[in-house]
Amino acid sequence: MNLRLGLGVTSYLVVALALGCDSSHKAIGVPAKTQEPSLWEIHELLAKKEFVDLTHSFEPGIPHWPGFPDEELETIYSYKPAPGLMGSGFFAQRYQIVGQWGTHCDPPAHFVEGLRTIDEIKPEEMILPLVVFDVHAAVEQNPDYVIRMEDVKAWEEKYGEVPKGAFCVMRTDWSKRWPDAKAMRNEDAAGTPHYPGWSQEVLTYLYETRKITASGHETTDTDPGLSTAKDDYTLETYVLGTNHYQIELLTNVDQLPEQGALAVVTFPKPLKGSGFPARVFAILP
Incomplete structure (x- = not known):
């Protein structure tokens, strides 16, 4: 391999790695199609944002x-059980807005x-x-x-x-x-x-x-x-x-x-x- 060809191949490999394409792609100089990130990968990115x-x-x-x-706000159930209230012992409010x-x-x-x-x-x-x-x-x-x-x-x-x-x-x-x-x-x-x-x-x-x-x-x-x-x-x-x-x-x-x-x-x-x-x-x- 002569020097000029060697430098050409080396340059292609650098570009291929930078773009994330396969260096074995048959058409030298044409990068492989990049795959879009998955939704989970996008979520992982967004989770790091403010x-x-x-x-x-x-x-x-x-x-x-x-x-x-x-607004009218009423607590209809509280954590403390109340006599005669079925389901008491939890917190629930009624909002009228x-x-x-x-x-x-x-x-x-x-x-x-x-x-x-x-x-x-x-x-x-x-x-x-x-x-x-x-x-x-x-x-x-x-x-x-x-x-x-x-x-x-x-x-x-x-x-x-x-x-x-x-x-x-x-x-x-x-x-x-x-x-x-x-x-x-x-x-x-x-x-x-x-x-x-x-x-x-x-x-x-x-x-x-x-x-x-x-x-x-x-x-x-x-x-x-x-x-x-x-x-x-x-x-x-x-x-x-x-x-x-x-x-x-x-x-x-x-x-x-x-x-x-x-x-x-x-x-x-x-x-x-x-x-x-x-x-x-x-x-x-």
Whole structure:
């Protein structure tokens, strides 16, 4: 074997080992097809990542839309056996809540008759690329701030296009006011609430151009406080009218990177349900 041929074979072996292909592959220079990792291997990788819980614990008295009643919580069985109670000796509680309670999922049917109820949201829509638009600095200066196309375009200039099927979250740091209901509503002397919200141009762009799967925020509403004070829920109607779901009252958004994480969005499955508390978390890159 001459020197040039020997170096060529050596180079191929190095590349083959680096790519994980078989050095005995007959077509020198054409690497063997790599095998995708198994789901268990993917789980092993994910288990080493950092997880961030984006969900508030709920209880009676938490901030909520003012038209809803408070939660009623009753312990119906305790660990200590009670006379006359069959099955006593274990812990069980009864919860009476509206579907839109705490960190929760709003399915399309919440606002639009005939569209999907919460049980009709597919599992494939629950593990998503996570996009965070950070506007908290602007909200600090103006609590009535609504996200603008400049905010979204600035994100895309840094990271590329918002991926199809993403879960897009607006970071306002409003959840730091939790669980103070008055602070969350932030009413002025006339009783008008002041809190941030989405905008029509941004939502239209995300859902119709970028084809995202869902969106979420830290406040009680999609629409800003100045709009809800006039009973104007145009933006929430728009989102749910696209037959997509949204998540309200997220927390710990300040612990997320703007790009690269995964969102896992889960909730129970009441038949024909109008909404339900959700458990949402992120897996960081």
